[in-house]
Amino acid sequence: MVDQPQQADPRSFVRRRAVPLLAAATLASVFVAAYFAGQTHALRQANLNASTAGSPSDLSSPSSPTLPPGWKLPTLEATASASSEKFSMATGFVSDRAEGLFVLDHNSGLLQCSVMYPRLGQFLGLFVVNVHDALGTGKGAEYMMMTGMVDMPSSNNNPLASSVVYVLNTTTGIYACYYIPFNRTMMNANKPQQGNLVLLATGSADPVVDRDAIR
Template structure:
């Protein structure tokens, strides 16, 4: 009879000691699991960053695989001037500058081999868009796919000019000669008016019926 209370006390003591030990073991397991999960996440992020950097630089790509490229042009207008860029060939870019006061539009082309502006094409946009006090303009370039030849040279871009006062706009193409550029020969000429339009046209309802 005396042994039974002693055994009961021993079992109660073991239970009281086992509960904290089990709790400590559980917490330790949680911390260890969280630590390794965090390390795995950090390694995954590092690998993703490395892969992104390699993709951006084009390194370590499978043979025959090329990333797509983006060819962009830019345009900007201020109170007195408008400026834009556009490709005149696969290897050269044109710089378009418009003087709002005089209406003079210039396209300067840099020859990449020489690093010099050796192509110059000009036109006065007032002839097509009119002029007036306080006239303001916007300008941008676009791609064109028209046949060209040595007798009829044509750049890869056209330039659009908008008179924001009247809403009239015009499109010009550049008679750029790639053969002369490849021969490092300077060239100049006039920008050629391709078409005109209006941002606020009068709709002929009878014509569209």
């Protein structure tokens, strides 16, 4: 009787192949983990060195960007406004060193611009006007107010602030623009000043369109 050749066991063949593959995968995983661990350590060390070399303000704000020497982020100068049922408030620059605070009383129509002198820390400039004269008044009238920049000729006889103030009667849609006769020379001399806000122009948010004029 002839002996038949023994067939190889497929499972033993797979086991012999799997052992070297698993060993190679394990070594690759070790090398990859070591690489990333080294990169993480280097990054932490670089951040630590940068923080140590920075100023105290940099340490308190770790999220602030690191800029090249001689560079700095631009600053933002902005005005603000807010309104309630009885009052409206806004701020606006009257010069390169001073800011005006505008307060409008909706009931009386009195608009006041108070200017703080930066050297003294006191409100020594005051300019007023009654907006009812230009915008009218009525039961339940409400107002909105904001400021804007202006570049008009100024002189000692006709001083002007850097801002104008806009007031809108939301009931009628009529608005007015006032400028502030603010004197920078008096502020530099720490002298108080006061006067009236001057009406510059008026307009309407719902004008009557003259169709014949635009044809």
